[in-house]
Amino acid sequence: MTGLKNKQAIVTGGSAGIGLEMVRSLLAQGAEVTVIARDDGKLAAARDAGAQAIAGDATDAALITREIDAVDPDILILNAGARLAAKTLDRPTGDDFSAVWNTDVKATFIGIQAALNRPLRPGSRVLVTSSGAAMVMSLPAIRPEDLRMSGGYVGAKRMVWFMAHQANAVSRERGLGILFQVLVPAQLMAATELGHAVAAAYAEAEGITIDEHILRRYGSHLAPEQVGRQVVELLDDPAYRTGVAYGIRAGVQLMPLD
DSSP, rough: OOTTTTTTEEEOSSHHHHHHHHHHHOOOOOOOOEEEOOGGGGGGHHHHHTTTEEETTTTOOOHHHHHHHHHHSSSEEEEEOOOOOOOOTTTTOOHHHHHHIIIIIIIHHHHHHHHHHTTOOOOOOEEEEEEHHHHHHHHTTTTTGGGOOTHHHHHHHHHHHHHHHHHHHHHHHHOOOEEEEEEEOOOOOOTTTHHHHHHHHHHHHHHHHHHHHHHHHHSOOHHHHHHHHHHHHHHHOOOGSSSSSEEEEETTTTTTTO
């Protein structure tokens, strides 16, 4: 892969988990990467990998606009998100329920709007991180009760997916040449903070271990490193420039979902 060498990329939420793995994979291909994340203390790993790192909130429209103007990215990855409070619907507060909407959805909206209104250069790519949870009730394999502790997360992750389609419509209508796409990790990842916390909550409710929960529901573990590698494939391989949403599952190629 050589198509990403010297490309400018911004990754929000790139200090840990799959965001950090995306950063590492982009850097390994010669891209120049700027990471934006809330906690400066967690940005050391991104800096150590060779990225520029900025402590800031991805829901801050002024910050995102300023960094897009400064970096002029070829690639914008909107990955910032809140931690899911894994509770059945009778337990969360209104703030718990809406946290993902006020973070993931808001940050995606701000990032997409900044990309369209600047606008980014023709040929630029904007990737939005959704979740396999967004497919509940649309695929028979995902039963609603299997996501009974996901609260507002399911709808929020469907909304960010839909916003990519809305953004593509604007890009076409205005002749901008910007492609908006969706990353859909279709399995919990126990190796990330979010995945581990959610898997732990479900495993406790089921009276089994985290590993048993992951293997029973998905059959295998999805490693964050695979997500990072496949994001690079998505960006570098022309075959992936025609679809919008791509699913990621352990040990298989990127799966077109639209």
